[in-house]
Amino acid sequence: xxxxxxxxxxxxxxxxxxxxxxxxxxxxxxxxxxxxxxxxxxxxxxxxxxxxxxxxxxxxxxxxxxx
Numbered sequence: 001x002x003x004x005x006x007x008x009x010x011x012x013x014x015x016x017x018x019x020x021x022x023x024x025x026x027x028x029x030x031x032x033x034x035x036x037x038x039x040x041x042x043x044x045x046x047x048x049x050x051x052x053x054x055x056x057x058x059x060x061x062x063x064x065x066x067x
Contacts, residue, residue, distance in 0.1 A: 010055075014048055021045065 021041040025034070 010052075014052070017048065018045065 021044070025038060025041065
């Protein structure tokens with residue numbers, strides 16, 4: 001049951017992070033700063049996506065190993 005709780009917590013944290021990114025992008029004025037801010041957020045989002053994919057693969061491998 002703790003795996004489900006951890007998974008839900010992780011999803012909620014990712015959702016909050018993405019919401020903050022979107023809110024911040026709406027605040028940043030339309031200048032070259034916005035491009036740099038967007039690039040930073042894109043890199044951070046990429047890290048989240050890659051980490052989630054690695055975690056999911058590890059969980060699937062563990063489930064297959066227990067079968």
